[in-house]
Amino acid sequence: MTDPLRLGIAGLGTVGTGVVKIIRQKANLLAARTGRPIEITAVSARSRDKDRDVSLSGYAWEDDPVALATRDDIDVFVELMGGADGPAKAATEAALAAGKDVITANKAMLAIHGQALAELAEDKGHVIRFEAAVAGGIPVVKALTEGLAGNDVTRVMGVMNGTCNYILTRMEDSGLPYEEVFAEADALGYLEADPTLDVGGIDAGHKLSLLAAIAYGTKVDFDGVDLEGIQRISVEDIETAASMGFRIKLLGVAQMTGRGLEQRMSPCLVPADSPLGQLQGGTNMVVLEGDAVGQIVLRGAGAGEGPTASAVMSDVIEIARGTRLTTFGQPAAGLETAVPAKSSTPAQYYIRMVLADKPGAMAKIATVLGDAGISIDRMRQTRHDDTAAPVVFVTHRTSRDNLDTALAAFPGTGVLLGEAVAIRIEDV
Amino acid sequence: MTDPLRLGIAGLGTVGTGVVKIIRQKANLLAARTGRPIEITAVSARSRDKDRDVSLSGYAWEDDPVALATRDDIDVFVELMGGADGPAKAATEAALAAGKDVITANKAMLAIHGQALAELAEDKGHVIRFEAAVAGGIPVVKALTEGLAGNDVTRVMGVMNGTCNYILTRMEDSGLPYEEVFAEADALGYLEADPTLDVGGIDAGHKLSLLAAIAYGTKVDFDGVDLEGIQRISVEDIETAASMGFRIKLLGVAQMTGRGLEQRMSPCLVPADSPLGQLQGGTNMVVLEGDAVGQIVLRGAGAGEGPTASAVMSDVIEIARGTRLTTFGQPAAGLETAVPAKSSTPAQYYIRMVLADKPGAMAKIATVLGDAGISIDRMRQTRHDDTAAPVVFVTHRTSRDNLDTALAAFPGTGVLLGEAVAIRIEDV
Numbered sequence: 001m002t003d004p005l006r007l008g009i010a011g012l013g014t015v016g017t018g019v020v021k022i023i024r025q026k027a028n029l030l031a032a033r034t035g036r037p038i039e040i041t042a043v044s045a046r047s048r049d050k051d052r053d054v055s056l057s058g059y060a061w062e063d064d065p066v067a068l069a070t071r072d073d074i075d076v077f078v079e080l081m082g083g084a085d086g087p088a089k090a091a092t093e094a095a096l097a098a099g100k101d102v103i104t105a106n107k108a109m110l111a112i113h114g115q116a117l118a119e120l121a122e123d124k125g126h127v128i129r130f131e132a133a134v135a136g137g138i139p140v141v142k143a144l145t146e147g148l149a150g151n152d153v154t155r156v157m158g159v160m161n162g163t164c165n166y167i168l169t170r171m172e173d174s175g176l177p178y179e180e181v182f183a184e185a186d187a188l189g190y191l192e193a194d195p196t197l198d199v200g201g202i203d204a205g206h207k208l209s210l211l212a213a214i215a216y217g218t219k220v221d222f223d224g225v226d227l228e229g230i231q232r233i234s235v236e237d238i239e240t241a242a243s244m245g246f247r248i249k250l251l252g253v254a255q256m257t258g259r260g261l262e263q264r265m266s267p268c269l270v271p272a273d274s275p276l277g278q279l280q281g282g283t284n285m286v287v288l289e290g291d292a293v294g295q296i297v298l299r300g301a302g303a304g305e306g307p308t309a310s311a312v313m314s315d316v317i318e319i320a321r322g323t324r325l326t327t328f329g330q331p332a333a334g335l336e337t338a339v340p341a342k343s344s345t346p347a348q349y350y351i352r353m354v355l356a357d358k359p360g361a362m363a364k365i366a367t368v369l370g371d372a373g374i375s376i377d378r379m380r381q382t383r384h385d386d387t388a389a390p391v392v393f394v395t396h397r398t399s400r401d402n403l404d405t406a407l408a409a410f411p412g413t414g415v416l417l418g419e420a421v422a423i424r425i426e427d428v
Numbered sequence: 429m430t431d432p433l434r435l436g437i438a439g440l441g442t443v444g445t446g447v448v449k450i451i452r453q454k455a456n457l458l459a460a461r462t463g464r465p466i467e468i469t470a471v472s473a474r475s476r477d478k479d480r481d482v483s484l485s486g487y488a489w490e491d492d493p494v495a496l497a498t499r500d501d502i503d504v505f506v507e508l509m510g511g512a513d514g515p516a517k518a519a520t521e522a523a524l525a526a527g528k529d530v531i532t533a534n535k536a537m538l539a540i541h542g543q544a545l546a547e548l549a550e551d552k553g554h555v556i557r558f559e560a561a562v563a564g565g566i567p568v569v570k571a572l573t574e575g576l577a578g579n580d581v582t583r584v585m586g587v588m589n590g591t592c593n594y595i596l597t598r599m600e601d602s603g604l605p606y607e608e609v610f611a612e613a614d615a616l617g618y619l620e621a622d623p624t625l626d627v628g629g630i631d632a633g634h635k636l637s638l639l640a641a642i643a644y645g646t647k648v649d650f651d652g653v654d655l656e657g658i659q660r661i662s663v664e665d666i667e668t669a670a671s672m673g674f675r676i677k678l679l680g681v682a683q684m685t686g687r688g689l690e691q692r693m694s695p696c697l698v699p700a701d702s703p704l705g706q707l708q709g710g711t712n713m714v715v716l717e718g719d720a721v722g723q724i725v726l727r728g729a730g731a732g733e734g735p736t737a738s739a740v741m742s743d744v745i746e747i748a749r750g751t752r753l754t755t756f757g758q759p760a761a762g763l764e765t766a767v768p769a770k771s772s773t774p775a776q777y778y779i780r781m782v783l784a785d786k787p788g789a790m791a792k793i794a795t796v797l798g799d800a801g802i803s804i805d806r807m808r809q810t811r812h813d814d815t816a817a818p819v820v821f822v823t824h825r826t827s828r829d830n831l832d833t834a835l836a837a838f839p840g841t842g843v844l845l846g847e848a849v850a851i852r853i854e855d856v
Contacts, residue, residue, distance in 0.1 A: 022578050022720060032645060032758045033577050131575070137721035139575025146574075147559070147567025149461050150450050150741025217460060275727065278706065292450060293565040293738035299703065299725040310721035313578025323751045330460045 004037040005320040006073060008100075010065040010091055011080030012045035012052055015105055015132065018309030019078065019316075020054050030313075034320035044068040069095035076101045076319055078312065084108035089117075096120050096128075103315040105132035105308060108197075111206035111222040114213065118332035128327045129315035134207040135160050135284045137307025138300040139314060144214045144288060145329040151290025153215035156254045157428065161204040162282035162302040163190045164230050164250040169280045172238045172247070178231065190282075200229035201250055205265040208252035211286070212263050214329045216256050217336060221263070224340030228266035237352060237421060240382055240392055241269050246350070247277045251426055260341030268426040269350050275299070276428050287428065343400040347427070348377065351393040351403075353410065353420035357386060361415035365391075368413060372406035374398045388417055394425070432465040433748040434501055436528075438493040438519055439508030440473035440480055443533055443560065446737030447506065447744075448482050458741075462748035472496040497523035504529045504747055506740065512536035517545075524548045524556075531743040533560035533736060539634035539650040542641070546760035556755045557743035562635040563588050563712045565735025566728040567742060572642045572716060573757040579718025581643035584682040585856065589632040590710035590730040591618045592658050592678040597708045600666045600675070606659065618710075628657035629678055633693040636680035639714070640691055641756045644684050645763055648756070649691070652768030656694035665780060665849060668810055668820055669697050674778070675705045679854055688767030696854040697778050703727070704856050715856065771828040775855070776805065779821045779831075781838065781848035785814060789843035793819075796841060800834035802826045816845050822853070 007023075009016055023030070023038055030038045042060035044067075062068035069077045069091040077095035079102060081088045088109050095102050102121065104110065110117070110130055121128045131141045135158065144153070159165050163185060170181045182199065185191055190198075197203045209222040230250050241248050246269040254263045270277045275297045279285045284302030289295050301307035318325070328335060355361040369376060378394040395403075403422055410420050435451075437444055451458070451466055458466045470488035472495075490496035497505040497519040505523035507530060509516045516537050523530050530549065532538065538545070538558055549556045559569045563586065572581070587593050591613060598609045610627065613619055618626075625631045637650040658678050669676050674697040682691045698705045703725045707713045712730030717723050729735035746753070756763060783789040797804060806822040823831075831850055838848050 018720070026578070026580070029580065029645075030578070032762065035759070138724060139571050142570060142575050143567050146746060147570050147742050148738065149745040150454070150458070150738050152454070152457065217457075275703075275706075278703075290738060292446070292734040292741070294729045294732075294735055296566060297725075297727040299727075301722045304722075306720040307722055310576065310578050310718060313720070314575050317577040318574060321753065323753075325749065325751075331463065334460065 002036050004039045005316070006039050006041045006075045007078050007316065008042045008068045008071055008074035009040060009078040009080065010044040010068050011082065012043060013080065014305045015308045015312065016045070016080040017052050017054055018305035019080070019312050020056070022309055022313050024054065030317065034317050036320055038316060038320055041074045042068050042071055065091035066094045069100065070098040074100060076103060076316065079104040079106055080312070082106055082108070084112045089113060092117060093120065096124065096126055099124065099126065101126050101319050102128045103312060104128065104130050105312060107133040107203065107206040107210060111209045111220055114210065114220040114327065115332060115335065118327035122326060122332050127319065127324055129318060130210070131315050132308050132311035134210055135286050136300065136302040136304065137310045138284055138286060138298045138302070139311065140211065140286045140298055141214070142314065143296065143298060144211060145325060148288055148290045148293055148296070149329065151292045153288065153290050154255065155289040156211045156215050157276070158208065158211070158252045158284070158286040159249050159276060159279055160207045160252055160284050160286065160302060161198055161250060162284055163198040164204070165279065166190060166282045167199070168230060168233065168238065168248055168250070171235055172242065175235055177235055178233060199231055201227045201265040204250060204252055208254055208263055208265055212254035212261060213335065215254060216261055216338070217330055218261055218338035219335045221261065221338040221340060224261060224338055225263040225265055226342045230267055232421070233267055237423065240352060241350065242272065244394070245272050246270060246425065247272045248423065249276055249279070251276065253426060255345065257341050257344050259344045260339030262341045262344055264343055266424065268424045270426055270428045274428045346397045346399050348397055348425040349395045349403055350423045350425055351395065351420055353391060354417040355389045355391055356415050356417055357389050358415065364413040364415050365410065368406050368409045372402045372409065374402050374406055430464050432467045433744070434467050434469045434503045435506050435744065436470045436496045436499055436502035437468060437506040437508065438472040438496050439510065440471060441508065442733045443736045443740065444473070444508040445480050445482055446733035447508070447740050448484070450737055450741050452482065458745065462745050464748055466744060466748055469502045470496050470499055493519035494522045497528065498526040502528060504531060504744065507532040507534055508740070510534055510536070512540045517541060520545060521548065524552065524554055527552065527554065529554050529747050530556045531740060532556065532558050533740060535561040535631065535634040535638060539637045539648055542638065542648040542755070543760060543763070546755035550754060550760050555747065555752055557746060558638070559743050560736050560739035562638055563714050564728065564730040564732065565738045566712055566714060566726045566730070567739065568639065568714045568726055569642070570742065571724065571726060572639060573753060576716055576718045576721055576724070577757065579720045581716065581718050582683065583717040584639045584643050585704070586636065586639070586680045586712070586714040587677050587704060587707055588635045588680055588712050588714065588730060589626055589678060590712055591626040592632070593707065594618060594710045595627070596658060596661065596666065596676055596678070599663055600670065603663055605663055606661060627659055629655045629693040632678060632680055636682055636691055636693055640682035640689060641763065643682060644689060645758055646689055646766035647763045649689065649766040649768060652689060652766055653691040653693055654770040658695055660849070661695055665851065668780060669778065670700065672822070673700050674698060674853070675700045676851065677704055677707070679704065681854060683773065685769050685772050687772050688769030690769045690772055692771055694852065696852045698854055698856045702856045774825045774827050776825055776853040777823045777831055778851045778853055779823065779848055781819060782845040783817045783819055784843050784845055785817050786843065792841040792843050793838065796834050796837045800830045800837065802830050802834055
């Protein structure tokens with residue numbers, strides 16, 4: 001196999017530029033590792049004239065990514081444009097129809113259209129690879145698809161949005177409220193154009209849904225992800241959790257339960273001294289648990305030019321070496337439709353509320369909890385003035401249904417000031 | 429590709445038994461993930477009658493692993509016997525000569541004979557895979573060979589012998605001396621038959637040499653590994669290091685320097701709050717650093733039936749899927765001979781010694797350090813009685829040669845009681 005592998009790259013932002021740099025700078029290394037030259041034939045991007053810190057000389061230019069994707073002189077279409085629909089999807093479909101393999105970093109597109117695209121690819125014997133779509137430079141798609149393929153996967157967890165972890169870490173370190181730290185992150189350019197993708201957990205939820213499909217042999221089901229962002233996390237919750245030995249993370253969890261596939265992306269308390277709890281700043285971490293292997297923890301940069309380009313290149317090299325894997329680790333046509341089981345596994349919960357300082361207030365709250373079948377592991381009153389008593393409960397393990405029953409009943413007691421905050425405590 | 433993949437498994441200890449269990453219990457899952465049945469045709473072990481907690485019914489039995497390896501009705505020879513030479517090597521060579529692929533967990537055999545075996549395999553178009561040989565269940569061979577293949581690897585580090593990390597952790601937790609904790613570990617069955625393989629760093633050195641070959645495109649060079657075991661680590665060093673914010677780990681480091689390939693397996697001080705520093709007990713950790721990806725940390729069980737069998741199965745699945753990778757990530761015939769550069773990178777060092785309590789003692793030691801070109805970052809006297817003053821230095825960054833010069837000159841001062849202990853501080 002000494003024919004060159006010819007790439008067409010659509011999208012020349014941070015990641016695309018990084019991929020071009022690696023291919024230009026490491027030609028010998030890549031040829032040694034794959035047994036053949038890796039060449040860029042043509043590229044496409046929105047603006048031809050932008051200064052990209054890398055030469056594009058020698059590459060044909062296409063204004064239209066669909067035209068790029070269907071060129072006779074490319075073997076692999078590398079889709080780095082982003083966006084669930086629009087040009088990215090049109091060009092990916094065109095590439096597959098034209099007999100190309102596809103490499104993409106596009107988590108949104110695969111979370112929504114991954115099943116259809118995988119079937120389209122596999123019908124024709126083509127592959128779609130997407131290491132860069134999940135957790136940046138961490139080779140987690142390969143770890144799950146290949147390294148843990150002899151396991152029944154029991155749980156997949158991950159902190160997979162660096163921006164959210166940066167915001168939560170910065171809130172803890174600075175004591176500044178969410179709104180101020182969000183504005184800082186925005187000024188630093190850390191947020192997506194639509195910041196809800198980050199802070200609403202959508203981006204991380206896309207990634208989780210892709211890992212769940214591989215782990216459980218089910219069709220990607222992003223709609224089945226129980227999503228909750230970090231917008232409502234307060235410094236008070238972060239500090240209270242810290243004083244009890246926890247940190248708050250936007251944590252994704254996927255596990256197959258007796259009632260179906262549970263996928264959650266939501267703020268959780270984790271022990272501060274666990275690997276997930278120790279993860280500060282923009283770094284990503286994925287925890288894979290299998291019945292044979294036990295727990296595997298993977299940690300690395302979740303974004304940025306080099307790490308994401310490294311992941312794209314791992315897919316390029318895989319295809320150059322002649323490895324042909326199915327998109328989700330088994331034939332897409334045989335994947336089962338997931339039965340969503342939202343937050344069905346029981347857990348301990350952290351509940352914080354402010355009580356009016358009047359006799360019997362605590363008794364009323366305790367009664368609501370008891371009536372909902374929730375027993376209390378720990379309780380603490382964090383501060384106190386003449387009119388308001390902030391209290392925190394850590395419950396024993398209970399169901400989300402029981403918790404929701406209690407949360408719905410609290411206002412009727414007439415002793416709450418404001419709303420109760422409840423955050424799941426994940427066993428990690 | 430719906431023909432079954434037929435395995436011959438030699439060695440039915442902990443790992444072999446684990447592999448048999450997975451293949452028996454997960455037939456449907458494995459077929460879904462590979463597109464074909466995975467079957468065991470024949471097995472071989474020293475004792476046929478041992479109770480193995482798994483049925484061997486339906487498998488042919490071979491007393492001679494060479495006979496097993498060359499059977500017409502196997503596609504892959506799975507070598508789980510161990511030992512650098514002897515039956516493992518003979519059977520592996522026979523399997524390759526007979527046209528079989530080989531999967532092995534045998535780090536010693538590959539560290540010594542890996543180059544010759546890889547050339548033998550690749551001459552004939554066969555593959556040798558060895559995920560289980562390094563760091564148990566952690567899919568680090570795949571992460572390095574595939575996930576980071578677009579990187580120039582800048583450093584590989586690892587805590588890859590769980591027994592040593594258990595001993596060091598237990599010494600810290602209990603305050604018991606090395607000899608007592610060693611005896612405990614022995615009684616618990618944690619040690620190899622020849623314990624020097626563990627505590628002398630040999631086993632971990634084997635693993636490091638395999639990762640270095642993949643990382644740097646060099647022939648496996650176990651002889652080039654600068655080996656130092658944990659036998660001389662004292663509770664005093666562990667406690668002194670801890671009081672300065674460090675932990676002592678048996679740490680493997682491989683990096684390409686201007687003078688050649690540096691491979692070290694030796695006790696090092698690492699910051700207690702780093703991922704490596706936080707690794708307690710028998711768990712393994714490998715840190716991979718690449719110019720594009722930055723730092724990737726992988727953590728998991730380094731031994732045991734399930735984790736090691738999981739790694740073997742990842743290779744079985746790889747071959748069943750039709751993936752054909754070279755042994756060390758590029759053709760063995762093209763690997764360069766490593767130029768060994770033992771401990772050439774400069775570092776800070778921890779030096780502990782006991783000084784006779786007489787005037788001018790400290791001045792003499794300081795003069796030796798200065799004459800060797802070593803400057804002092806921190807110094808502390810840990811205790812003191814009428815006749816002896818234990819002191820600890822942390823040097824600024826210096827070369828191993830300078831350090832050795834100073835260590836050789838200390839006795840001539842006439843102020844040392846006993847020997848000085850020097851331990852490298854690794855930047856992690």
